[in-house]
Amino acid sequence: MASSRQYSTAQWQALDRSHFLHPFTDLTRLNAGASRIITRAEGVYLWDSDDNRLLDGFAGLWCVNMGYGRSELAVAAAEQMQQLPYYNSFFNTATPPALELAELLAEVSAPQFNYSFFTGSGSEANDTIVRMVRRFWDLEGQPGRVNIIARHNAYHGSTMAGASLGGMDYMHKQGGLPIPNIHHIMQPYWYELGGDLSPGEFGLRAAAELENKILELGPDKVAAFIGEPIQGAGGVIIPPASYWPAVQAICKKYDVLLVADEVICGFGRTGRWFGSDTFGIEPDLMAVAKGMSSGYLPIGAVLVSDRVAHSLIKKGGEFAHGYTYSGHPVCAAVAAANIRLMHREGIIDRVANDTGPYFQQRLAELGEHPLVGEARSVGMIGALELVADKSRRSFFQPRGDMGSLCRDYALANGLILRATRDTMLFSPSLVMDKPQIDEMISLTRLSLDQAAATKGIA
Numbered sequence: 001m002a003s004s005r006q007y008s009t010a011q012w013q014a015l016d017r018s019h020f021l022h023p024f025t026d027l028t029r030l031n032a033g034a035s036r037i038i039t040r041a042e043g044v045y046l047w048d049s050d051d052n053r054l055l056d057g058f059a060g061l062w063c064v065n066m067g068y069g070r071s072e073l074a075v076a077a078a079e080q081m082q083q084l085p086y087y088n089s090f091f092n093t094a095t096p097p098a099l100e101l102a103e104l105l106a107e108v109s110a111p112q113f114n115y116s117f118f119t120g121s122g123s124e125a126n127d128t129i130v131r132m133v134r135r136f137w138d139l140e141g142q143p144g145r146v147n148i149i150a151r152h153n154a155y156h157g158s159t160m161a162g163a164s165l166g167g168m169d170y171m172h173k174q175g176g177l178p179i180p181n182i183h184h185i186m187q188p189y190w191y192e193l194g195g196d197l198s199p200g201e202f203g204l205r206a207a208a209e210l211e212n213k214i215l216e217l218g219p220d221k222v223a224a225f226i227g228e229p230i231q232g233a234g235g236v237i238i239p240p241a242s243y244w245p246a247v248q249a250i251c252k253k254y255d256v257l258l259v260a261d262e263v264i265c266g267f268g269r270t271g272r273w274f275g276s277d278t279f280g281i282e283p284d285l286m287a288v289a290k291g292m293s294s295g296y297l298p299i300g301a302v303l304v305s306d307r308v309a310h311s312l313i314k315k316g317g318e319f320a321h322g323y324t325y326s327g328h329p330v331c332a333a334v335a336a337a338n339i340r341l342m343h344r345e346g347i348i349d350r351v352a353n354d355t356g357p358y359f360q361q362r363l364a365e366l367g368e369h370p371l372v373g374e375a376r377s378v379g380m381i382g383a384l385e386l387v388a389d390k391s392r393r394s395f396f397q398p399r400g401d402m403g404s405l406c407r408d409y410a411l412a413n414g415l416i417l418r419a420t421r422d423t424m425l426f427s428p429s430l431v432m433d434k435p436q437i438d439e440m441i442s443l444t445r446l447s448l449d450q451a452a453a454t455k456g457i458a
C-alpha cells in the first residue's frame with residue numbers, strides 16, 4: 001500500500017527539512033527552500049503532490065527504461081515476495097530467480113560473457129570490478145598489475161572505489177579521494193576539447209592518451225581501463241567514431257583488461273542491448289544496473305568474460321567479496337521479468353529503427369536554435385550543448401547558470417530534464433512514443449526560448 005497520509009505539499013516539505021538528507025543536493029539551499037514531492041506515475045508521466053503532470057524526459061535517473069506502471073514487474077515482485085522474499089547466495093547457495101537472471105544476461109550479451117556477479121547497484125558493481133581485476137592478475141601471476149586507468153569527467157558511482165574511478169573533481173574533494181592506483185586521462189569530448197581537430201582526429205588523440213599513460217605506468221603495472229561507452233552524467237558525451245576502436249586496439253596490445261561501464265548504456269538505451277554492441281567494443285567486464293530492472297528495484301551486476309571467470313573458477317578458490325543482497329531473489333525476479341518484457345515488446349528494435357531515429361531527428365532540429373551549439377544523440381539518449389556564441393563555440397561564463405535556468409523553465413512547463421553545466425540532457429523511457437517525443441521537443445523549444453529571452457539572447 002502507498003503512503004496513506006493525506007498530507008499537503010507543505011507538510012511533506014516540512015518532514016523533508018526535519019529528517020531527510022538528500023543525495024547530490026545542495027543541502028543548505030534545500031533547507032532554506034522546498035523540495036519537490038513526487039507521488040505517482042504512469043507511462044512516461046509523473047505527478048507531484050500538487051497534482052501537476054510532468055513529462056519525464058529523464059526516465060527517473062536514466063533507469064525507468066520500460067516506463068512507469070508496468071504491472072508485469074509489480075506482479076513478479078509480489079509473487080517472489082510471497083514465495084521466497086530473501087535468501088543469500090553466499091556459501092554454496094543460490095535461488096531460482098538469480099540463476100534465471102544470470103542465464104538471461106548471458107543470452108543478451110556478447111558471446112564472451114557467460115557469467116554474472118550480482119550487486120545491489122552500479123557503484124557496487126564498479127567496486128567489485130576493482131577487486132576482481134586485481135584478483136585476476138594475481139591469479140595470472142602478474143600481481144604488479146594494480147593500476148586502473150579511467151577518464152576525467154567520468155561517472156562510475158558514489159562509493160569509495162566508484163567515486164575514485166569517476167573523474168569528477170568536485171567529488172574527489174570530499175572524503176579524500178581518489179584511492180591509490182587510479183589514474184585519469186582525457187575524455188573524448190570533442191565539442192569542448194577538440195579545438196581545430198576534426199572529430200576523427202580528436203578521437204585518436206584522446207585514445208593515444210591511454211597508450212601514453214600505460215607506457216608511463218609500465219604495461220606490466222596496468223590492470224584495466226574503464227569507460228562508459230557514452231559518458232552519461234558527464235554530459236552525454238558521445239565519442240567520435242574513431243575513439244573506441246583505437247582504445248580497444250591499445251588494450252589488446254598491452255593486454256590491459258577493457259571494462260565497459262554500461263550502467264546507463266545497457267539495456268537498450270543506445271538501440272542495442274549494450275553500448276558496447278553499438279560502438280563495436282569487446283570488453284572483458286561490464287558493469288550494469290539501472291535499466292536492468294527499469295529501476296523498479298535496486299540491482300546491479302558485473303558481467304564477466306570467460307577469460308576472467310575461468311581464471312577465478314579454476315585457479316582462485318574463494319573470491320573474498322560479496323554483498324548480503326548479491327542476487328536478491330525479488331530484485332532478480334523483477335530484472336528477469338523486465339528483460340522478458342523488453343523481448344516481448346521488441347523494444348530494442350523500436351529504439352533502433354523507429355522511435356530512436358525519430359527522437360534523433362527531432363532533437364537535431366533544436367540544433368538550429370540560437371542557444372544550441374551542438375545537438376547530439378544515439379538511440380534514446382541525447383544532449384543540447386547551450387553556448388553563448390555558437391559560431392565561435394564559446395561557452396557561457398560562469399558556466400552552469402544557463403543550464404539551470406533552462407531546466408527550471410522546463411520544469412515550470414511540465415517537463416523534467418537534467419542540466420550538466422550548460423548541457424541539457426535527455427534520456428527518456430524507451431517506451432516513449434512519437435507524440436510524446438513531439439511534446440518533449442516542443443516543451444524544450446519553449447524553455448529554450450524563455451531562457452534566451454531572460455538572458456537577452458535573440
Ligand SMILES: *Cc1c(COP(=O)(O)O)cnc(C)c1O
Pocket residue numbers: 062120121122123124126155156157158228232233261262263264289290300
Ligand atoms: C548511475 C551510474 C553508476 C552508479 O550506479 P548506482 O546504482 O547509483 O550506484 C555507475 N556508472 C554509471 C555510468 C552510472 O550512470
